[in-house]
Structure formats: structure tokens, C-alpha cells
Amino acid sequence: MQQDTLTAEVVSIGDEMTSGARLDTNAQWLSRRLGELGIEVTFHSTVGDTLQHNIDVFRTAALRADVVVCTGGLGPTRDDLTRQALADVVDQPLELRQSALDHIHHLFARRNREMPERNEVQAMFPVGSLEIFNPQGTAPGVDVTFDRPDGSGSRLFALPGVPAEMKRMFDETVAPRILESGGARRHIEHHVMKFFGVGESDMEQRLGEMIARDHVPRVGITVSSATISLRISAIGPSAQDCHRQIESTRAEIMQRVGELHFGDGEEFEQYHAVERMLTERGESLVSVELGRSAVLANWFASLGESSTYRGGFCFAKLGELATVLDCDAAAALETLRRRCGAQWLVAVDEYPSLESSDDQPLPAADVTLIVIDPTGAVLSTNSRLGGHPSIIYERIGKAALAWLRHVLTEPRAERSDNPTAAR
Amino acid sequence: MQQDTLTAEVVSIGDEMTSGARLDTNAQWLSRRLGELGIEVTFHSTVGDTLQHNIDVFRTAALRADVVVCTGGLGPTRDDLTRQALADVVDQPLELRQSALDHIHHLFARRNREMPERNEVQAMFPVGSLEIFNPQGTAPGVDVTFDRPDGSGSRLFALPGVPAEMKRMFDETVAPRILESGGARRHIEHHVMKFFGVGESDMEQRLGEMIARDHVPRVGITVSSATISLRISAIGPSAQDCHRQIESTRAEIMQRVGELHFGDGEEFEQYHAVERMLTERGESLVSVELGRSAVLANWFASLGESSTYRGGFCFAKLGELATVLDCDAAAALETLRRRCGAQWLVAVDEYPSLESSDDQPLPAADVTLIVIDPTGAVLSTNSRLGGHPSIIYERIGKAALAWLRHVLTEPRAERSDNPTAAR
Numbered sequence: 094m095q096q097d098t099l100t101a102e103v104v105s106i107g108d109e110m111t112s113g114a115r116l117d118t119n120a121q122w123l124s125r126r127l128g129e130l131g132i133e134v135t136f137h138s139t140v141g142d143t144l145q146h147n148i149d150v151f152r153t154a155a156l157r158a159d160v161v162v163c164t165g166g167l168g169p170t171r172d173d174l175t176r177q178a179l180a181d182v183v184d185q186p187l188e189l190r191q192s193a194l195d196h197i198h199h200l201f202a203r204r205n206r207e208m209p210e211r212n213e214v215q216a217m218f219p220v221g222s223l224e225i226f227n228p229q230g231t232a233p234g235v236d237v238t239f240d241r242p243d244g245s246g247s248r249l250f251a252l253p254g255v256p257a258e259m260k261r262m263f264d265e266t267v268a269p270r271i272l273e274s275g276g277a278r279r280h281i282e283h284h285v286m287k288f289f290g291v292g293e294s295d296m297e298q299r300l301g302e303m304i305a306r307d308h309v310p311r312v313g314i315t316v317s318s319a320t321i322s323l324r325i326s327a328i329g330p331s332a333q334d335c336h337r338q339i340e341s342t343r344a345e346i347m348q349r350v351g352e353l354h355f356g357d358g359e360e361f362e363q364y365h366a367v368e369r370m371l372t373e374r375g376e377s378l379v380s381v382e383l384g385r386s387a388v389l390a391n392w393f394a395s396l397g398e399s400s401t402y403r404g405g406f407c408f409a410k411l412g413e414l415a416t417v418l419d420c421d422a423a424a425a426l427e428t429l430r431r432r433c434g435a436q437w438l439v440a441v442d443e444y445p446s447l448e449s450s451d452d453q454p455l456p457a458a459d460v461t462l463i464v465i466d467p468t469g470a471v472l473s474t475n476s477r478l479g480g481h482p483s484i485i486y487e488r489i490g491k492a493a494l495a496w497l498r499h500v501l502t503e504p505r506a507e508r509s510d511n512p513t514a515a516r
Numbered sequence: 517m518q519q520d521t522l523t524a525e526v527v528s529i530g531d532e533m534t535s536g537a538r539l540d541t542n543a544q545w546l547s548r549r550l551g552e553l554g555i556e557v558t559f560h561s562t563v564g565d566t567l568q569h570n571i572d573v574f575r576t577a578a579l580r581a582d583v584v585v586c587t588g589g590l591g592p593t594r595d596d597l598t599r600q601a602l603a604d605v606v607d608q609p610l611e612l613r614q615s616a617l618d619h620i621h622h623l624f625a626r627r628n629r630e631m632p633e634r635n636e637v638q639a640m641f642p643v644g645s646l647e648i649f650n651p652q653g654t655a656p657g658v659d660v661t662f663d664r665p666d667g668s669g670s671r672l673f674a675l676p677g678v679p680a681e682m683k684r685m686f687d688e689t690v691a692p693r694i695l696e697s698g699g700a701r702r703h704i705e706h707h708v709m710k711f712f713g714v715g716e717s718d719m720e721q722r723l724g725e726m727i728a729r730d731h732v733p734r735v736g737i738t739v740s741s742a743t744i745s746l747r748i749s750a751i752g753p754s755a756q757d758c759h760r761q762i763e764s765t766r767a768e769i770m771q772r773v774g775e776l777h778f779g780d781g782e783e784f785e786q787y788h789a790v791e792r793m794l795t796e797r798g799e800s801l802v803s804v805e806l807g808r809s810a811v812l813a814n815w816f817a818s819l820g821e822s823s824t825y826r827g828g829f830c831f832a833k834l835g836e837l838a839t840v841l842d843c844d845a846a847a848a849l850e851t852l853r854r855r856c857g858a859q860w861l862v863a864v865d866e867y868p869s870l871e872s873s874d875d876q877p878l879p880a881a882d883v884t885l886i887v888i889d890p891t892g893a894v895l896s897t898n899s900r901l902g903g904h905p906s907i908i909y910e911r912i913g914k915a916a917l918a919w920l921r922h923v924l925t926e927p928r929a930e931r932s933d934n935p936t937a938a939r
């Protein structure tokens with residue numbers, strides 16, 4: 094198999110998917126991973142727990158795609174039909190695999206439980222198929238090749254529907270097997286870079302051919318609540334070679350859009366970047382949110398006790414904070430910063446109302462983002478921010494963090510704004 | 517068409533779906549709605565922007581399902597192939613519909629813009645098809661019947677991929693047309709009830725046959741972060757008949773699980789129930805969250821200025837609140853309640869750390885939920901709460917609201933707990 098010309102289909106199995114009881118997130122995740130391997134996903138199919146429907150869907154998929162990755166239907170109950178459907182499609186009987194059965198026994202023993210008899214079915218495999226080891230659960234995966242009438246083959250990988258198990262099995266076993274199937278041993282390595290402060294289409298324009306499908310290494314772009322992630326996926330003969338590709342691609346990306354970059358890593362967000370900067374300085378932070386959200390408090394609180402975050406305050410209006418602190422409204426923010434013993438304060442004034450938005454994007458409106466620095470100087474900026482109700486508060490909170498990072502980064506004398514005296 | 521025996525397929529169109537760039541939530545929403553109409557969804561298919569693949573998928577769907585609802589591919593660009601693919605599948609040419617073109621012109625005129633020439637293609641329909649009016653956007657939907665070789669027909673409804681447009685067009689046009697296709701005029705009405713305080717499987721057991729597929733009217737169960745929704749979907753000859761079915765079903769549900777019920781409506785959450793109770797009393801609330809989350813502040817803040825919510829406070833430890841208020845730690849909560857001029861205070865002590873959870877469910881651990889009432893009495897309870905990291909904080913916040921609702925509901929003399937003196 095030569096990845097660059099391979100196509101794939103992702104199949105999701107279960108009545109809970111076709112009925113809409115559960116949202117299928119596996120298909121999206123698998124499609125991205127397959128794309129990173131250089132394989133174009135051309136179809137997704139979802140099918141309920143009906144044997145004939147499963148057989149039909151597997152056969153159609155194997156005829157039109159070189160790689161088929163399916164999830165679900167590997168449990169121990171009568172609803173779980175994937176093993177039988179695969180056996181029917183490749184026209185082979187099921188046989189018991191002792192190694193798989195031993196692993197299932199081992200998992201039950203570890204939990205001090207007897208294995209129920211029905212779980213034995215999870216160790217049944219179509220003759221000629223390979224196991225896919227599942228370190229976390231009792232459902233091993235199945236790796237079987239379907240011989241097409243034209244003499245070519247389609248490789249079917251069946252994984253459990255539980256996302257954590259599915260993801261680990263794909264990364265640890267399925268991806269390496271796909272990479273090795275070309276004959277030569279090949280590695281894949283990923284690196285994620287995070288950006289804030291620009292729209293997706295502007296970002297795409299600035300990156301140009303770097304995010305084209307045929308760029309080596311592949312650079313994938315995704316957006317989540319106004320944070321842009323670039324995922325570099327390098328394939329090469331060694332991990333070292335992959336790292337070299339990633340290094341040079343990362344450097345080229347930094348040249349083009351470096352001023353928007355705030356950190357690296359899939360889970361790395363702006364509040365982590367702020368936390369890191371404050372930890373290095375040995376300084377701490379409080380947040381004040383006026384209006385209708387507490388996203389900053391929610392983010393910083395998640396960092397836990399050892400963080401530099403002193404606390405979060407959320408009010409409809411600044412006057413209410415003053416009442417609680419028993420001070421003038423004009424001095425409320427600075428009073429709070431001092432009482433909390435924090436060097437820095439970040440505030441949003443204010444999150445807009447969504448009451449009449451009717452699920453439509455809000456037009457851009459001015460929001461004041463305020464930072465108070467360790468000297469008590471108030472540094473504020475007006476940002477024009479809009480967007481869909483589902484993301485507008487996160488976008489505003491992130492804009493406040495971008496402003497805080499800007500103030501933290503610029504040497505005081507060179508700040509582009511005019512600090513005013515502390516209120 | 518007789519709904520009870522009909523099957524449906526949902527088709528999602530676009531490279532952004534097959535590549536995994538975008539998560540498909542339309543298929544889930546449509547599957548639920550079709551289920552409520554009594555139609556079993558047997559397959560979902562997702563296909564990219566390739567004409568022949570679209571034709572293949574439509575034909576396969578029309579041959580195996582009585583109703584096909586597809587989303588996407590109705591835009592004005594060359595990537596948008598749904599109109600052409602439908603025309604090819606039913607073997608009819610495309611023709612311009614003046615009514616659709618007038619609507620598109622009208623939408624551009626309303627925004628003071630000239631219609632670009634390419635948008636004209638959105639008014640093209642296969643000969644013999646019906647329009648589906650799109651009140652919000654320039655892409656009308658297409659409703660066309662495919663004649664199967666056996667003489668029966670499959671009805672294909674093509675809708676835009678934009679969720680807000682798709683949902684409104686389905687509810688306003690597609691669902692009524694499906695209901696009318698049986699000959700008799702039929703209505704559908706929905707009613708959503710909300711519950712907290714029990715797991716999904718316990719809830720299912722207590723509801724028994726009420727949530728069976730063949731129950732009349734249909735009752736669907738969904739769970740979101742420990743909140744359970746029951747959606748009653750009644751089909752009948754008149755709206756009045758539907759409401760009667762809903763009333764009697766609602767009463768039966770209340771008999772079985774009424775003590776867990778906190779309100780009605782798709783978007784109604786426990787914080788709305790608390791807001792309603794406090795508004796009726798003319799009383800107000802502050803919240804304090806210790807540990808690593810601010811979900812209560814985030815929920816109540818979203819209610820806006822006119823709410824009974826005075827503010828939210830989020831700290832690692834109670835001692836830090838005392839420092840800010842310049843009072844004893846033992847008196848911090850009560851001091852805060854008084855300074856805020858609020859009758860009620862709700863506090864969580866504390867949200868657990870997720871640091872070593874490794875994406876696995878957290879074991880149940882004690883969390884103290886505290887309410888202070890208008891007399892200053894402290895009413896606290898210990899809840900053993902666990903769950904997946906992605907929902908544990910919301911579950912704890914919701915348990916705190918359930919405790920607050922309990923205290924608000926019970927007459928003071930009959931409270932099962934022992935109020936202690938205010939700290």
C-alpha cells in the first residue's frame with residue numbers, strides 16, 4: 094500500500110448512533126488521524142445493530158475504500174455483531190484466540206471479578222485475521238483483509254466504540270500497521286501549535302501552500318472558539334527524521350504568523366501561557382468579570398491550588414463589587430488587587446447580553462479589556478468583538494488574555510497604550 | 517406513507533465532514549426528529565464534494581430507505597453539487613424557479629447588496645421537485661421523489677448544512693410534509709421535561725415501558741452532564757389531541773419520577789428553576805466556589821442583569837475569601853452574603869483535582885454543599901460524587917443547586933438537616 098493514493102472509509106456502529114441518542118465524535122477523530130497519515134477519507138457510514146445491514150455496509154466500504162476503520166459492536170452482548178459481520182464479509186468462520194481470552198481473564202482478575210461466560214465471545218476472531226491489543230478494555234480489535242474481485246485488497250480495522258480505548262488502539266497499533274504496510278518501516282510524529290487573534294480564513298491565506306493537502310509534512314488547521322490549532326504530522330524513516338521535518342516547518346510557520354502564536358501542545362491554552370509567564374516572575378493574578386459570564390474564573394480555577402491565580406469575581410456591575418469591598422466604585426478593581434495580594438488583575442467590562450440573539454451571530458461591539466499591573470497602573474483597550482452566541486464569551490475572555498499577555502510581554506516603557514493612574 | 521413502518525437515512529455532504537475538519541451534529545439532530553415522527557433511521561452516510569460519490573450515495577439511500585434527509589452542498593459555489601446530484605439520480609434536468617430566485621434577490625436587497633451572479637444557481641431545481649422555503653438564507657431546499665424499480669417511491673429532502681437554517685426548515689416544512697404524506701392531516705407536538713438526581717439506567721428502569729419504541733406517544737430519553745431530559749412527541753389528528761396525549765403522559769411520568777423533576781423546556785436548567793423560585797420570593801443569591809471550577813458563576817451570570825444573582829466568587833481556599841473581605845475565615849461566607857445584600861448563599865467546598873485522572877472517571881468522593889438561608893443559618897450536606905473529568909464539575913455544581921432547591925422547598929421546621937449557627 095502506498096499512502097499517498099489510498100482512500101479510507103470510517104464506519105460507526107450502533108443503534109445509539111443511528112437513533113441520534115449519542116453524538117458520534119469517533120468518526121471525526123479518525124478522519125483527522127487518517128488524513129495525517131496521508132490517506133483521504135472519502136466516506137463515513139453509520140449503521141445500527143442489525144447483522145445484514147452491517148454486512149452490507151462493510152462490503153460496500155471494502156469495495157470502495159482501501160482502508161476501513163470501524164468502531165463499535167465489539168462488546169459481549171447479543172447486540173454486538175461486528176465480529177460476526179466481519180467473518181461473513183471475508184467468508185471465514187470465527188475461532189477462539191487463547192491470547193485474547195487470557196487478556197480478558199486477566200482484566201477481570203485484576204478487578205477481583207469472575208469473567209462472565211458471555212465475555213468469551215470477545216476472544217472470537219475470523220480465521221486469518223490479526224488481533225488489535227486493547228490495553229484498557231476487554232474488547233480486542235480485529236484487523237482483517239478483504240479480497241476484492243479485482244485481486245486487490247481492502248484492510249478492515251474494527252475498534253471498540255469507547256473513545257479512550259479506540260484512540261489508544263488506533264495510535265498504538267492501527268497507524269503503525271498502515272505505515273508499515275508499504276514495506277518500509279515508517280514513523281509518524283505530531284506537533285501542535287496554538288494561535289489567537291485572527292480569523293480562520295486570514296490564517297489560511299497567510300499560511301498559503303503550507304496547509305495544502307500535498308505539503309510535506311502535512312499541516313492541518315482547526316479552530317475551536319477562536320483559538321486556531323496547527324497540527325504538523327511528519328512521516329519519515331525515523332523519529333529523528335520526523336522531528337527534523339517538524340522543526341523546519343515550525344520555524345517557517347513562526348516566520349509567517351509568529352506574532353499570533355502563544356504556545357505548543359494539543360491542550361495548551363492562553364491561560365496556561367499566562368500561568369507560565371506569571372510563575373516565571375513569581376507573580377499572581379485575580380480576575381473580574383462583569384456582565385454575563387465567568388469564563389476566565391472557570392479557566393484559571395481549573396489550574397488548581399498551586400497556580401498563581403488568587404481568585405475570580407463575577408458581578409453584573411462594578412458598583413456591586415465596590416459594595417462588597419466597602420470602597421469607592423472608582424477604586425474597586427485596585428482595592429481588590431491589593432486585598433488579594435496579587436500583582437496583576439485582568440477584567441472584562443462587559444460580556445454582552447445574548448437575550449435577543451435568536452441563535453444568530455452577534456454583531457461586533459466594543460468590550461473594554463482592563464489590566465492592572467504591579468504598580469497599580471490601569472492599562473485598558475477597547476476590542477470590537479462579535480460572533481456566534483455559543484462562542485462569544487470564550488472569544489471575549491480569550492481577547493482579555495491576549496491583552497494581558499501583550500502587557501506582560503512589552504517592556505513598560507514601550508507599551509503602545511497610555512497607562513492611566515489607578516482608579 | 518404510513519410512518520410506523522417507514523425507514524430513513526440521513527446524508528451529510530461536504531469535504532469538511534469526511535476530512536474531520538468539522539464535527540457533524542446535524543445527523544444526530546435529524547435522527548432524533550425523525551424518530552419522534554415514528555420513523556426508524558437505519559443509516560447515516562457522509563460524503564465529500566465529489567459528484568459521482570454524491571450520486572452513488574443518494575441512489576443507495578433511496579433504494580434502502582423510504583425517506584432520505586440530506587444536509588449540505590446547496591451553496592452557490594462549484595463545490596456545491598447537491599442540486600446536480602439529485603437531478604442525475606431522478607434523471608431530470610435542472611430548471612430555474614422564479615419564486616426561489618425572487619426570494620434570493622429579496623434577501624440580498626434587504627442587506628443592501630447586489631446579488632452575485634453565481635447565486636442564481638441556488639434557484640435551480642430538478643424538474644418535478646418541490647421547493648423547501650428557507651426563511652433565513654439564500655439556499656432553498658429540494659424535495660424530490662425517486663421512483664424505485666419495484667414501483668415504490670423514496671422521498672429525498674435536501675437541506676442546507678447551516679444548523680439554524682436546517683432545523684427551522686425541517687420543523688416548518690419537512691416534518692409537516694412527511695406527516696401529510698399518509699393522506700390524513702396529522703400534527704406533531706413536543707414537550708420536554710427535565711430531571712436531576714439519578715443515573716440514566718435507574719431512570720430507564722423506573723420509566724419501564726414508557727420509553728419503549730412502540731409507546732404512544734413516544735418518550736425519548738437523553739442525558740447531558742447528569743441532567744436527564746424526557747422528550748414527549750405526540751402525533752395526532754389535531755394539536756389539541758397531541759396536547760391531551762402530552763398531558764396524560766406527563767402526569768404518568770410525574771407519578772413515577774416526580775421527585776426528580778425540576779422543570780420543563782429544552783433549554784430549562786436547574787439554575788433557571790432556582791432563579792424562578794427566588795424571583796417569586798423577591799430574594800437574591802450569591803455563590804462561592806472553592807477549588808477548581810466556577811460553573812455556578814458561569815451559569816448564573818448568563819441570566820443577565822435583571823436576575824436575582826448578586827455575584828460569584830471563586831477561590832482556592834476559604835481563607836483567601838476571608839483575606840479579601842478582611843474578616844475571620846469562620847465568618848467569611850456569612851459576611852459575604854450580608855455585604856452582597858443577598859438573602860441566600862450557595863457554596864461548593866470543594867471541586868476535586870483532576871490532575872492525575874488520565875481521562876478516566878473519578879471515584880466518588882465527598883463534596884460539601886453549603887446553603888446559607890436568610891436568617892444566617894448554615895445548611896450543609898455531604899454528597900458523594902464522581903464521574904468523568906469532562907462532566908464532574910458540572911455534576912457537582914448541579915448537586916449544589918439540587919441542595920439549594922431542596923432547602924428552598926422544604927418548610928423550615930421540617931428540614932431534615934440540622935442548621936448550625938452561621939459561621
